[in-house]
Amino acid sequence: MTVQETPHVAGVGSGRETARSQSAQWPRPAKTVRRLPVQKDWPLWAIVAVQIGILVAIIGLWQLGADDGWIDGFFWSKPSAIFATLITFFTEGDAFTDISFTFRSTIIGFVIGTTAGSMLGLSFWWSRNYAAIAQPYVICFESLPKLALAPLVILVFGLGLASKVAIATALTVIVSTLTTYAGVKAVDPDQEKLFYSLGASRMQVFRKLVVPFCLPWTISVLRVNIGLALTGAVVGEFIASQHGLGRQILYAGQTYDIALVWVAVLVLSTLAIVMYVTVSWLESVLRKGVKQ
C-alpha cells in the first residue's frame, strides 16, 4: 500500500483503492485493550447479612448518639423510647381503631377508584367523539393537584370515613382511567376488523375483544393505586379526622411526642407493605387468569 500510486488510480474509478491509500497517511491510534467487565454475585445470605448489619448500625448509632447527646433526642427521639411507645400504643391506646379506620378508607377508595376509572377508560372505546370531548377534562383532572382540594372535600363529605374515601378515590380514579384508555387505544384495528368480518356487533367486540384485551392494563395499575389510595386516606386524616394513623401522626407531632410519630409512621409503613404485597399477589393471580 503505497501513496505514490494514488494520482494515477484516482479518476479511473477505484475509489476504494484511493481511500485505502489515504488511510495509510494517518497513523492508527493505539487501542486500549480492555477486558469485559464481570460482576460477581454474592450469595443471598451475604446480601441479607449486610442488609441487617446496616439496619442494626443505624439503630445502634441513633441510640448511642441520643444517649451521648450528639443527636437531639427531643427532635429525633431514640429507638428505646420508640420501642416503649410502640408497646404502649398497642396495649393502651386505640391502635386498632386507628389502623382499621385508615385501612378501610384506603381499601374502599382503592376499589371505587380503580373500578370507576377502568370503566371510564373502557367507555372511551364506544365513541371517538365522546373520547375527544372528554380528553381535555381528563387531562385537567390529571394535572390538578387533587390533594389541594382536600379541605374542600372534607367540608363536603364531613369529618368521617366518607371524606377519606373520596380523596383516595380522586387520587386513584384518574390513573386507572388513563391506563385503561391507553389499553383501549392499543387494541389492534385488524383484530377489530376480524371481529366485524365475522359479523360481530359493537357489544360483542367490546365484550369479547376490548375488555379482555385491556384487562392486563387495568391490572398493571393496581400496585400504583394501592399506594395512592393510602396517601389520599392519610392526607384526609391530616386535614381533619377523629381517627386514623394520619391523625395520630399529626396529633403526636403537635404535642412534640416524637416517639409516637415514629411509631405511627412505622405502623403505617407496615400497613402499606402488607397491602402492597397482597395486591402484588392479586395481580399475579389475575395475570395468570388472563393468560398474558
Added chain:
Amino acid sequence: MSFKTPVGAFEALAPVTLNISQGRFVSLIGPSGCGKSTIFNIVAGLLEPSSGRVLIDGADATGTIGRVGYMLQKDLLLPWRTVLDNVILGMEIQGVPLRDARARALPLLRRYGLAGFEYLYPSALSGGMRQRAALLRTLLFDTDVILLDEPFGALDAQTKLQMQEWLLQLWSDFGKTVVFVTHDIEEAIYLSDEVHVMATRPGRIVESIPVAIARPRARSATLTPGFIAIKERCLALLTLAHHASLEAAA
C-alpha cells in the same frame, strides 16, 4: 359470485369487474398498493365502495358484514383463548351455543393437523400452526366464500409448501369458493383455477389467466412447460406494470 368494484375518492381502484363461479379457487397477484386488500375489504363489507356493488349468489352484499370468511395477513388469534375457543369465534359471534360450537370444531381440529393443540394457548404454537388455526377459524365461520389475504406470507419456504398442500386438501373437502391474495407467483398458479394479475395507479386487473392444469396437482406440475409459460406471462405482466409505474413516478 360477481362483483364490480370501483373508484375510491383518490382512485384506489379503477372500475374492476371480477366474476368468480362457485367452488373455484382464484388468486389475485400484483405489486403492493394495487388494491388487492381494498377489494377484499369491500367484499367483506368493511369498506363502502364509492360506486359499484358486491353480488354474492346474485344478491347485493355491498356494505354488509359477516357474509364471507376473511382471513387477514396476521393470524389475529386471541392470546387469552385456547386454540379451540379461538377457532369457534365466528360461530360464537353468530350465536351458536358454545358447547355445540366446540363439538363441531374438535373433530376438525384433530383431522386437520391440530390434534394435541386444542387446549393450548396460541403463544405455544409455531407460525404454521397458528396459521392453520386462523384458517380453520375462517372455515368454521361457515360461509360459501372465503378470502385469504397472504395467509402464508410470513412462513418459511418449507412450511409454506406444506401449508399449500394442506389448504388444497381443505378446499377439496369443504368445496368453498376461495379468493387468494399472494405475492408469490408460483403459489398463485399452483393453487388456483384462475390467476388475476393486477397493476397499480389506479389499481386494476390487467389480465386474467386460466390455469388449465388437472387436479390433483403434483408438486412436479410446477416444472411442466404449461406451468412455466403461465409463470413467464405473469412475470412479464408484473414487470411491465412495474416499469409503467416507474415511468409514471418519473
